[in-house]
Amino acid sequence: MKQVLLIMLGLISLAATAQEKGKFEVYDFDKFKLHIYYTNDVLGDASYIIEGKKGIVTLEQPLFKDNVSEYDAYLADLKKPIEQRITNYHLGGTGNHDVIMPQGMPEFTKGEIYGGMMSGFAQTFGDAIVSIPNGKTTEVKFETTQTYAGVKFGFYRGATSDFPAASIIIGNKVYYTHWTPAKAHMNHLQISSPMAIDAEIAEANKALNSGCELFIGGHGGAANIDAVKFKIQYLETMKEILANNKTTEAFIAAMKKEYPDLQGENGLEELAKALYK
Secondary structure, eight states, rough: OHHHHHHHHHTTTTTOOOOOOOOEEEESSSEEEEEEEEEEEEEOOOOEEOOSOOEEEEEEEOSSSHHHHHHHHHHHHHHOOEEEEOOOSSOOTTTOOOOEEEEHHHHHHSHHHEEEEEEEHHHHGGGGBOOOOOOEEEEETTTTTEEETTTTEEEEEOOOTSSSOEEEETTTEEEEEEEESSOOOOOOTTOHHHHHHHHHHHHHHHHHHTTTTTEEETTTEEOOOOHHHHHHHHHHHHHHHHHHOSHHHHHHHHHHHHHHHHGGGGHHHHHHHHHHO
């Protein structure tokens, strides 16, 4: 839990910048459509709409008011009833609407770690973000499959080093977890300890073996299976480099040598601090 708290503090410390408008991207899987909303907010959040033939499911609604307005307008234009709203890793602008959350997550959001994070956001961003949602919450058990708007949603435990939320398989085509896999350096918010390396490798292997075609996250949008394979290889290499180097300076140098010019290199110093503390 201490590691999770450090992640929270890291998120709160992100610098606020002028926000650009978000954008939408749509993937058609025949039986359902996945609408990805890139918020372009300072937290790098992504929100989703799963559109079935006759109804809609939302996943991780936005937190910032400007994004909520844009997202809700797009949602209304789809002209289908919202059958379910899923809040998994990120509390957002669901207002007084009923939501579902993975088992144990509602209580966690009220605790010191997540509650402290939301209080920090309120202090940092003020009136730019929505109020804490106050609708009825129903918990969904892990290792179960639910059907909403004619689409199957499988709820499975996420990475053990992360919040106690779910990795969700949508329509047997899309794999959702907290962080979208990317061909880039991982940061200290994802890998906050040596233990987290193994936890993320295990989670990435679950994604790889899921049979899904598209991989999405609360941060980062969408990626294909090559990004998942890269993530596994990258983390295995990181684990070796960590074992073979005794200082943060040596670790950073070895990572740069192994992955020259890889995006996110400027985050290696904070990553090294997390791994060697």
